[in-house]
Structures are given as C-alpha cells and as structure tokens.
Amino acid sequence: QMPRGNLETIHHRALVLAQLRKWLDGLKFREAFECMRKLRINLNLIYDHNPKVFLENVASFIQQLNSINHINLFLTELKEEDTTSSMYPRPDGSPVQPQAAPGQKKVDVVCDALRTTMESMDPNKFSLSILTAHVKKTVPELEIALQKVHELRENPPEAPGGVSAEEALKYLLFLVNVNDLYEHSLGTYDFDLVLMVAEKSQKDPKEYLPFLNMLKSLEPNYQRYTIDRHLKRYRKALVHLSKCGQEHFTEVLQLVKEQKLYSEALRLYPADSPQYKFLSCAYAEHLVEQQRAEEGGLLLWRCGEPVRALQAFTSSSSWRNAICVAQQIPLPPDQLALLARDLAEKLTEQRRYSEAALLLDQYAKDCEEAILALITGGVWEEALRLIYMHKRQDITETNLKPALLEALNTQVVFLEAQVATFTRHKSRLAVVREQKEKARLDMLDEDGPDCPDAELYSEASSVITASKYSQSNSRISSRSSKNRRKAERKKLSLKEGSPMEDKALMHVIGEIITTVDKMREEIHGLLRALVLFQFDKQAEKLQRVYDEALQMMEGSVLEVWPEGLQNTSAPVTGPNSTANSIMASFQQQQKPAASQQDAEVPAAPKMRNGIKWKLTILK
C-alpha cells in the first residue's frame, strides 16, 4: 500500500512515529517492522530509537521478525546516520539516547550483535543473514564470509532448512562485486574456493586458469607470497617470502626496500643471522636518508658493523656513541684524535661547548683547545677546573680574564637593549589599548543604548579588536586549535595600526621576559667568576642591571596581562533602558573578557623566581 498523497502522508507519519515509538518501547519489534516496511520508514529507527534497549533484546528482535529476508532487509538498510537527529526528530522533552558503544561504529555494533545472536540460535537456519552481517560491516569481512561458504561445501548442512554452498555463494555475489569477491577468495589461498567463485562469475576461464595453474605449481610459501603481492598485502607477502629459504633473500631485501618494511623484516630473522645484518644495513641507509642517522648507527653497531656505525654517529653528532664505536674498532690513537677534533668542531657550531671541550681534552689530548672552547662558551668554572688540572694558570691571564670582562660587557649591553625594547613595546601597548577602548566607547555612545541594533554593533566592535582573524572560534579540536594558534601567530604584526597589534606586542613582550628570565644561571656563573678575580665593581654593575631588568619586567606582568575583567562601562540600567539595550550592553562588556580568554591571546610568561642568582657579597 503506497502513501496516497504528500499532505496526507506527512500528517499520517507524525501519528505513525508516535505509534512506532510506543511499539519499540514495548519491544513489539514485529508490529513496528511491518508498519515501517509498509510506510517506507527508515529501518534504522528501530535501533536509533533506543540503542541500549535494542542491543539488550536482539534475540527477541530476531525471533519476532522470524524471517531471513526481513533480517537481511534490516541489515542492508543500516546506515551510520542517526535517524532520530535527522529524519525523525524526537518529540520535545524526550531525553537524547546516548550511543550504546562510544568509539565504535553503529553499523559494526549492530551487525556483530545480530550475527553472534544468530550464530548462537541456529547458524544453519540464519546462514544467509550471518553472511549479510559479515559483508555489511564498514570493512566487509569477505574472507570470513567466503570461508563460511567453503565450509558449507565441505560439510553440507544436514538439517532440512539448511542453505547449500551454491545458494550461499549466489547470495554473496548478489551482495558484493564479483571482482572483489574473486580477489578475496584468492586471499584465502584456497584454490577450491577461488575456482568456485570464478565459475560463478562471468570471468573468462582462459584468463584466470593459467594464473591459477601457475600459482598451483609454486612452493606453498612462495605461492602465498605471490598471491599476497598480487593483492598488495605486502606485510603478509614478506612473512611468506621470508619462509622461502635463503635463495629468495634478494627478493626479501627488494620487497623490504620497496615497501619500507624494515622493522617488520627484522622481526623475522634471528639477530645473529646474516640476513639480519643485511636488513639492518639497508634499514640504516634508509634512516640516514630520513635524518635519523643516530638510530641507523645503533642498528649498525649492534649488528656488528662498527665502521659504518661510526659514520652514522658522526654525521648525527652522536659523539659519545661515535667515540665508543671508534674505540671498539679500535681506531689508532692519531685517527681517534682527529675524530675527536671533528666532532668537537661540530659541537662548537651547535654551541655545545662543554661537550666539545671533553672531546678535545680526553680524546684529542689538547687541553689548551679544550679550555679555550670552555672560555668561548662562557663555562667559567669548568674552564678553571681544566686550567688547574693541567696546570695552565697562564691561560687565566691571557684568555680567561679578558673573556670575562668581554662577557660582562656583552651582557650589560644586551640587557640594556632588551630593557629599552621592552619599555618601548609596553608604552605602545598602553597607547593601542587606550585607542581600542576609546573606539569601543565611541561606538556605544554614538548608537546609544536604545538602539535595538546594538548587537550588530557589538559585532562591529569585535571586528575592530580582532579584525577578520577572529572567525571560527567555536568547537575546535585540540589538534586544529594548535594549528590555528600557529597560523595566527604568523598573522600577528607589530606594524603600527595592524589589527592585532596589541596581541603582537604582548607576544613580543612575553618573549623578552622569557629570554631575560632564562639568563639567571648564566649571570650567576658570570658573577661568581668576576668576584673570584676581584672584578667586584663590574660584577656589581651587572648584578644591578640584571636585577633592575628582572624587577621591571616582573612589575610589568600584571600591567601587560591584567587580571579579570575591565569594568569600564557605565551602569546599564536606567529609565531609558530596554531589555535589548541591557543585553547589548552586557555583551559589549563580555567582549573584552572573551577575547582575553581566547587561545590567541599570548599567555603571561612565568618567571623562575625560585632560581637564586644574586650574590649577597655584591650590593
């Protein structure tokens, strides 16, 4: 019986849905199903109406339907969509039903629930529905379905209602594309099954028989490898190929390189086998190309390739490993010294002076170079330690003291520049904020609180503060908000009048604070060294300059990042106010709060006041 007309159907449906809900709540699945089928109502509603209750009563559902065709109809109509939020909204006031299995797909949950229930009830009777449940999953389980068909052929059901393999296969071909089914039958490595599918298909035997015959002639593991490769299942292909003996190892290596299956391949051979070594070397080469030379070095070293490992470690500045490998080889002393110098140079370029000094001192046996590296890096105490260790006090006068005074000068100049930049940005920030506040108040004044369009203007004023960049701030996942933040930082511009100038200024001010705050340890070390060599006056100056810089910056944090809301607006109620004006005014007030809280506002830096850097002996 077809619906008779649009208008009537719509009215009809509203009533029908109410009735359906009653039936479903009463677990009267058959009545509901029949009605829905007749009136072409989407069958998903049976589940969507109350997922939890449905899953608890799957057996009753199957018994009530009591029809392979009906069950199949239900299964094939399953969609991921929730019909109670799209086609058939719930009546107002009724609670939203939670997903029964969060994280899993609805279709898979329903297919699995029905299938296991039918298997426990009567696998023979329901065999076609069971096949449907396999095939309809979001990733169709074609191989399992094919296996079940094959089983029916091997052991035909004795019960009278049973389905033959023939029928089952026919049904499968009705559900699934024939080529897909053929490929998947190949994947079972069961040639009977393959032939069975091939025969039922429209495929030309001249096409598939030679291929199948060729496969049949192969050694079983190599056969499976060939099939896996044909089906692009490279991991499985690798496992089977690895079982084909040493003569196929070149193919293994090729497959591994082609498909980058290094880790998987290593797992297939014992660590002391020559294959393991070959694979490790190939993997290491790949890692070096991927800028992962250190990991490559570890693989080479442990599989007994120290010379190649040394290369990998050296290229990745992994100097401790490089030196160990070099001593294991063992490299002759002069070459070890050269290596150490090489590594030290790289480390110096990366400003890793202490490590460079260790190499120069202990492996290149060049204490003078080591001490000079430490002095260059401002590692004063360690420099002094080597000076005393090697009795090279002469370097104190020739290099250490002049370097100390130079470092002092550099730091003072640097700090003064930072303070100047900081002050400039802070003053500018005050100006920018004042201008924005003025623009906001002007906007309010002009259009008056009686203007019913005030909401529109509140939008306009937010354009002034955040320009076009403030869109799409709602519902952001962690990942996308991270990208967004990165993208927005790029848009921040210090150019005067740029729409985000205030945020750009806050960002730069925060960076200066962090930079200066990070200097605590360095300044502490420099102060101690200066005092040791009686440069008290200079040390006092540095301590004063740094102290003033830190205090000035700490004192500015609350100014740059004020706490709480800014209550600048005039009272909003009064004889002339309306509900709209009050709301608009509150929204205006909320604007700065919301934009303050926005992820895009640079956060206030934390100062590490726990790090004590001052010397009490300096005033």
Next chain:
Amino acid sequence: QMPRGNLETIHHRALVLAQLRKWLDGLKFREAFECMRKLRINLNLIYDHNPKVFLENVASFIQQLNSINHINLFLTELKEEDTTSSMYPRPDGSPVQPQAAPGQKKVDVVCDALRTTMESMDPNKFSLSILTAHVKKTVPELEIALQKVHELRENPPEAPGGVSAEEALKYLLFLVNVNDLYEHSLGTYDFDLVLMVAEKSQKDPKEYLPFLNMLKSLEPNYQRYTIDRHLKRYRKALVHLSKCGQEHFTEVLQLVKEQKLYSEALRLYPADSPQYKFLSCAYAEHLVEQQRAEEGGLLLWRCGEPVRALQAFTSSSSWRNAICVAQQIPLPPDQLALLARDLAEKLTEQRRYSEAALLLDQYAKDCEEAILALITGGVWEEALRLIYMHKRQDITETNLKPALLEALNTQVVFLEAQVATFTRHKSRLAVVREQKEKARLDMLDEDGPDCPDAELYSEASSVITASKYSQSNSRISSRSSKNRRKAERKKLSLKEGSPMEDKALMHVIGEIITTVDKMREEIHGLLRALVLFQFDKQAEKLQRVYDEALQMMEGSVLEVWPEGLQNTSAPVTGPNSTANSIMASFQQQQKPAASQQDAEVPAAPKMRNGIKWKLTILK
C-alpha cells in the same frame, strides 16, 4: 571672620569653592589664598586643584603671596592627601588632574619647587621659608637647615630685610623637636653649631659639655667615628674609623661584625692589604653561617686562604671550586682522591650522578665506581663511554644490562600508576563540575528569574563555587597576589566535597602532566640504550606505554581546562523577563568566567611537543 553656622557654611562653601576654582584657574593665587585662610579651607587645594599648573607658576604664587608667614603657613599645612578627592570633590564632569610627578611624594615635590624658586629669587629675604621647606619634607633635611643657619652666623646678611642666625635658629626650634635638632647638629661635626643649638635648648650644660669636650679632644677621624656611632650612623662611622690607622683595626673588625658591614668594609681597604684578608675571613665566616658558603669560599680563595676556602667549597658542594683550590694548595694525590670521593658522595645524594662520576673517574681514579654511579643515575651513554674508555666491557654484562631492564620496569610501572591517578582525578573532576553546575541551576530555578533579589543569590552561588576564599580579589599588587596564590594553594584540598576540590584536582592533574612530560629526554635515552642491546620488545612496550600516556594527557587538557565561557544557560529574554532578571541572569553567566580567569585557577600546563623522544625503529 568665623563661619556663622553649619547650614550656612555648607551652602557658602559650595559657592566659595566654585569661586576658588575660578581664581586658581586664573592664577589669582592671592585672592584664593586670602579667601581660603579666612574661611579655613585647606590650603592643599591650591596645589591639588591643578598640580601641573601650580608647579609651572610657583614664582607667581610666591610673588602674589609676598609674605614669609603666608608661605610658611602654606608649607606647614601641606599633607600627602589629595583634597580634591577627600574634602573638596571636583564638580561632576571635570577631568581628574594627574599627579604632577608620579612616584614622588607630593609634599616633597612642592617643598622642593618652592625652595628652589625662593633661592633663585632672594635667598636672604625668604630664608625662613627656605628653612621651612627643608624641614617639612617627608624626611626632614635638618642638617642642611642647620648648615644654612650656621652660614647665616658666619656671613650675616647685609641686606636690611635679612634674618639673623639667632632668629633662624629660634624659628627652627619652633618647628622641630630640640633633641632631634641637637642630634642632627652633632651630625654636622661642627661644634659651633652644636653649642649654638645646645644653648638655645633647655639642655643642662653639665650634661652636654663634658661629652663635647671629650669629643673635641679626639683625633678628627676618630672624633667623627665616635659621633657617627653615637648617632647610630654605622656606615659613616666605619668610613671614619677606617681612616684612624692600623691601631684601630680591631675596632673596625668589631664594628663590621656587629653591624654586618662586610661589603662596605672591603671597599675601604686595598685588596692586597692584611686588613682586606682579615675582613674577608670574617665575612666568609658570616657567609658560611648564612648558608652562603660558596660565596665565602670565593672570598677566601681570592684573598689567599686556600685551605679555608676548600672547607667552604666542600661544605657547599661547590666541587669544581673545591678541586681547583685543592690542586692549588696543592693537596697530595691520596688526599685529593679522598676529597674527590667525599664530594662524589655528596653529589650522589643530590642525584648529580654525572658530576659524581667525573670526580670518581678523574680525581679518585676509580673508573669502576664512576661507571656504577652513572648506571645508578641512568646516564646510559656516558656510562658506556667510560666503559669503552677504560676497556671495562665486562661491566656491560654484569651491571649495565640488568640496570637497563630494571629501569625499564620502573618506568613502565611508574607511568601506569600516573595514568591511573590521572584518570581517577579526571573522572572525579567531571563529577564535581556536574554537581556544581547542578547546584547553580537549582539555585536559579528555585528563586526564579523574576526574583528581584537574584543578585543576592548570585552572590550565594559564588560562595558555593569558591567558598570563603574568594574575598578581596580587587586591586592586588603583584607581591600580595603572589602571597595570596601561595596561601590559596595550601587551602586546596583533594578531600571529596571540599569547597575547592575542583581546583585542587586541576592542580594535581596539571602536576601529573608536567611530571610525565618532563620524562621525554629520560625515556629517549633509555629507549636508545635498550635498542643498542637488542631489547627491542621491551623498548617497544615502553615507547607504547609512554606514547599512550602522553596522548591521553594531551587529549585531556582541553577537557580539564576548557576554552572560553561555558554557555550552558537557557535564553534569558522572554515574555516573563524583567530588566532585573536579565541582568541577574547575565551576572550568573559571568560568574564562571570570572572565576575561571581568577589567578587561583591552576593554569593549564604546556606540553613540550617539540622534544622528539620516539624512535622510528620501534613501532
């Protein structure tokens, strides 16, 4: 002419103030002054009305008043208070005048401005007013005033209007307590001045004459020292005593120790003098008592006391300095080795294993102990370096590998425990938040949006969220807000139902995230070592566990610290709403925002996703 009655005066005053403002704006200071004096209006208003204009027209002010008495009256009436915000509020709409010299005290600014102007106009004529300006500063400049009196005595003014020293002193005594003046006269070291003051005072000559005579008999520097000491001006006393020659050095040392004037004293002697050494040793002793032994050591070392310096450095674990001093002494090799072992033990207790190993290896010449220290500390690569350097590969099997597996196990167990605690706290936080939200909505529902007392209830609901701890959030200086935060952290309690439980949970969750995030480098090192020794399976497990922990925590950050406001409230306008209900409802909405922004809400931790710790060779 006295005011005639309360009511009349008040009316009168309002009109008078308007007239005064006109006069002051027109720079008619005399008219204003006369009127104010008659009607007993606080003279501060002359300045407060417009500080900038007043300071620009001080000369005109003085000329118009043209009376020492009137100027003195004005000066003596100066108060720090701003009369335009206390007694005589500005009429509505008139702009607030900014402080003329922010950071400086108003009284000092005005005194100095008047004094310099009078000095440039006619110092003789205005001498009493100049004295008043000195004396009325917030820290009275009595010595300068006394000096000026003394000058008047030495060079009596020839002009007819001039004031005699006698008169000036009398006037000073009228302004200042006689004992204060006597003490300060002593401070000028000018006995003429002292006697002059003493004679004018009621002091008994039998009392002060013997003291003055005793002072007169002393050597000038010692005399000044004695006076300074008497006046408790210890810094000056030290300077004068240091000039009294070597025989008084014991007194210097005593004074320095008594008054802790070590830094000041060191500045008074050349660095190569014996006094400098004595003072340095005394200072160092003091620093050691103050837990500043390292700084003490630096002083001792540089003044040529290496043995005592060694002690100071050792006690403060300043091992590099200790070793350097020891080699300078020089300590014999066996004692140096003992020292190194001692220091290494201390460092091990502080978990500074790398430094301990360096001492054991290079100074105690015990590579085995050094390697074991590194293994204990989990410094795997450095341990391996020493193993290869000293050809002690045996330790790899006996100690390194077992320690690696133990460390792996410890880390996995630790991470699992952290994840469990984290999950527990997060679930509890969700429950607590739901309860609070429910309580808030209940409160709204019960009393209905029509209730004109809704504001009161909004207060009540804020009590629920923040309890009694949310008072006094306005206008907090940086320092006090820091203390407040510290105090509040103590009040956070994880006990179920505690008023700040949600914040306590956020705090603990943040701490767990920081702890786990900090492990990146450590895990990276452990993974590399495990891979090197073919413990791939174990390394994979650790990598998986740590990766899952990090991802779970990162995924929870937005849940625990949600962005922006929580828009949970129903629409607030409708047929039954009133202006009050709308306002109340908005305030309710704002509450959570304000408390979110409050300093007391623990901040979201930052994860260091830039630190790459994963190995690609592990899946």
